[in-house]
Amino acid sequence: MKLRFTQRVVRSAIAATLLASVAMTTAAHVSAADGDSDQSFFAGRVLHEFGGPSTFYDAAVQSDGKIVTTGKVEIAGVDQILVARFNTDGSLDTTFNLTGWRSIPLGSGDSEGNAVLTQSDGSIFVRAMSDYNTVVPDPYRDALIIKLTSSGAFDTTYAVSSVPPSVTPGVKYLSISRSTISGGPSTMAFDSVGRLVVIGTVRDGSDATSSYVARLLSNGEYDSTFDSDGLREFFTPTETSFSSVAITTGDKIVVGGSRRIGVGSETRGIVAKFNTNGTPDLSFDTDGWVDVSSAQAISAIALQADGKIVVAGITVIGGADTSLALRLNSSGSIDTTFSASGTFVSPASDAAFLGIHIDSSGKIVIFGFASTNPEKADLLAIRLSSNGVLDSTFGNSGISRTPVGFSALAFSGTVQGDGRYILVGQTTGSIESYRAVIVRLDSLGKPDATFLSGGFTQQNSLLNGVYGSRILELADGSFITLGGVSIAAPYMYLVKYRSDGTIDRSFGSDFGVGIGTIGLAAGPVGAASYLLNLESQSSGRILVLAQQPISTGSPVVLGFTNAGILDPTFGVSGTAAFTVDNMIPTKMVVLPDNKILVTASTTTAGESRMYRLNANGTIDSSFGTGGSTLIASPDTSAALVSAMNVSADGKIIVVGELASTSDSRTLISRYSANGTLDTTFGTNGFAFVGPGTSGNYAATVNVLPDGRLLISGQSDFGTSHEIFLTRLSSSGTTDTTFGTNGYIRYAGVGSSVYAVVAVQPDQRILIGYATDQVIINRLNENGSIDSTFGTNGSITRRADSGERNIIDLVRLRNGKIMASWVNYPLVGFKTFDIARIQATTRPIVPLTPARLFDTRDGSGSVAVGKVGDGLGGGIPIEFTVTGQGGVPAAGVGAVSLNVTAVNTEAPNEGGYVTVYPCGTRPNASNLNFTSNQIIPNAVIAPVSANGKVCFYVYGKAHLLADVNGWLPNGAAFTAVSPARLFDTRDGSGSVAVGKVGDGLGGGTPIEFTVTGKGGVPATGVGAVSLNVTAVNTEAPNEGGYVTVYPCGTRPNASNLNFTSNQIIPNAVIAPVSANGKVCFYVYGKAHLLADVNGWYPG
Structure with a gap:
């Protein structure tokens, strides 16, 4: 008795401890939709008060992904320059000045950092303003450049012979020849050889303005090859103000700003282009200057790869302040092909466009803020196509508005190397002091608890006409989805996501039809299918089973490299074709030796075949007869295969339907590895299941580790239909210990609804199906409901409108599950969602x-x-x-x-x-x-x-x-x-x-x-x-x-x-x-x- 008691206590303690250890590792997550805040980045929002009211004016991303910001912080009643550096997770980087931030006081007057750039060696350049040397009060302020080392210290080798003498080594004061008063908030940029171009505005004693462009060498001294002394001041056009700068591939300088019109306060936007020596570029509107009459001022400027100039500016329409974007040709003329009418006007009222970037795919991203009321402003990001059309895949129809608790303004933004976006600014309002704000937006979604909103992300909606999506997890935890789309002509596409749900933009290439999407790979035109399959070989090659052309063509297997390009070493130029017509491919399995099994069916001839390819895509003639096997029928019924799987001993199980003029029956049969029917299985090689009274068919088959078969399908009962799940022994007999008399049944589904099934290592079963909502249940090994999953063993995802159809359900290496489903809205295009869901495997x-x-x-x-x-x-x-x-x-x-x-x-x-x-x-x-x-x-x-x-x-x-x-x-x-x-x-x-x-x-x-x-x-x-x-x-x-x-x-x-x-x-x-x-x-x-x-x- 004592031994039995000891055994029971110890075993219970072990089991409890094992389960507790899993519970300790379970984390809660929050969701964020595509374009919304990336919730993994400190809930997407970081607010800081660095010892006093604080503001961020600009941000830059280092090559290691760390984020450098600049702005101001009020300390003892005086504004000081603020520089901070954040780790990629949003925490302060304590390798920078020990605390992650530093303030820079310059005398007793106010100072602030307006712009920041970084270099590959970790150096940080801050464009700043200061009252330190001014002889008259604010707003007449000094312009200066500060160079810091990667640790946050002044770079004492920079501007050592600065004129006027730099009080602090590492600080370059810009001197304006006609006045000791210099600078104003503006911006800066590096050219191709590392010279720093700085622009700004000068005010004289009568408050008249002029503008300047300066170019500094890497040591902080003026570049004498630029206008002979490194700085040029512009008095015409009248009272100009420069506010933004960009550098062309040939190191010409393009600036944007405004000029005063007449004697009043009215201004007009201007764009100017200068040669590398500082002279106006006369090929740009004949004199180097262009008036932009539709804008009061140009606030931001960016260059496209073809040399066209995209500008954002501020304007008034109908008496209301708003913002616009437009494009100039390289010659300076307005490009009327941009947007709908040559100008993109912000759909958001009271919007201020303050920053603009071109991302790696060529899309245009505009940053700023939008005010919903005087006490509430949201951070704003707008993404346009390269031609100025709202990108509906971003945020809400191309616009992302991010509230930050209280009213907040974004003064600048930038694009990370991974395609995510950083916005910086400050909180506003009467209920708190200013706090510096940094927000990260994810352009593609980040579920998992937050794998986007509620753990899901919706596929790029530019990919209209989606047929469905399959999911393939790769060895590094990234994953690929597969679907079909109709743009110009039907074809299939692949999208590669990182494990965090962001698209891997190094994968694939442009579709070639103008959408400029990186991270997508497409097959040949016309290669698609209503039943696509996706697998990979041990070499990393990605395989797609499709049909070319769709509906009437032959099955094809497309081989892609792991970079998303058709692999010329596979088949013929990446395509392995079967010499049959009008066969619908149904299933593909990659064998341990990387050979490929494929099943296909045709309704016209009423037959199915199984094919085997060698690893390189050639027909394996050692399989069956010449590389294929006709799927047998126990009688004259047509054998139509819907799924296939392979057991550990190499035997092949095919399932589907034995179609006949009367009631259909399930097709379940087993073949040896060489393609011959295994008559030791079931009755002469066949097993029959299904509770239906007027028809049954099998849709999926999973092979359990011990050789048992888990089969799902649909049963018909006259006008009603059911999904069933059953388990067979390895010999093909029904396992009556499973469920009720061997079945789990789900009634009340439509005739086109089927289930997808995944099995966890602990042999708990996940089964998903959909109507107007996606339903995923988890069952214990014996078929009983597992009440520890979701709500009473079930999770649901209801469609906003219309219906959903679940396509795939896979178990990931980290134990979570991923599901995909198609949305059929009442209005609009079909799309599909990808969801990642917690599904812990029992440790014991x-x-x-x-x-x-x-x-x-x-x-x-x-x-x-x-x-x-x-x-x-x-x-x-x-x-x-x-x-x-x-x-x-x-x-x-x-x-x-x-x-x-x-x-x-x-x-x-x-x-x-x-x-x-x-x-x-x-x-x-x-x-x-x-x-x-x-x-x-x-x-x-x-x-x-x-x-x-x-x-x-x-x-x-x-x-x-x-x-x-x-x-x-x-x-x-x-x-x-x-x-x-x-x-x-x-x-x-x-x-x-x-x-x-x-x-x-x-x-x-x-x-x-x-x-x-x-x-x-x-x-x-x-x-x-x-x-x-x-x-x-x-x-x-x-x-x-x-x-x-x-x-x-x-x-x-x-x-x-x-x-x-x-x-x-x-x-x-x-x-x-x-x-x-x-x-x-x-x-x-x-x-x-x-x-x-x-x-x-x-």
């Missing part, structure tokens, strides 16, 4: 305890007699645990055992048992004994590739092994071959030799780093599975104990208890501290041995 699947073997009576087919020879030379028991006691025949990473040594015989130094996955025996123990004992212990035992576990005895003992659970491959727990971490008897593991503890409770615990040892990774570990043994124990009257804990505060708990003169082992799941440590405390005294056999992620 509990079983009713079952005896595996007992050497006392030979049960379990082991030899009768003690194991071991009295010392260390005995032969271990080699036992196959898979397929025994409820453990599956495959897919098992480890088993949870209770191992008992009975009638032990130990040498003087004591005996022990080691349980390991056969192969090389480790120097570790799972239980220790002296003579004449009965000693049990809980053991997590890794399983060898062929399902075996070995049991070694040092000494002699009868062994009993009971299994009470198993751990799936790919679960949260990673088993490792048992390894000794330390032993205080000999100091192994670099611990002190000697017993731990002082006899009572005052001893010092062992503090041991477990990460990076014994197969445990150096990082990413949340807990370790240990076997801890106390040897030669000394206990006070009340008994002694050992506590294993993640250092820090020791809990009031014990992991094993002892009296004096014992050898006591126990299994322990030990959480690991942030620095990888576990502590071992002894109340009493004892030698300690610790062996590791697995770990859990943190």
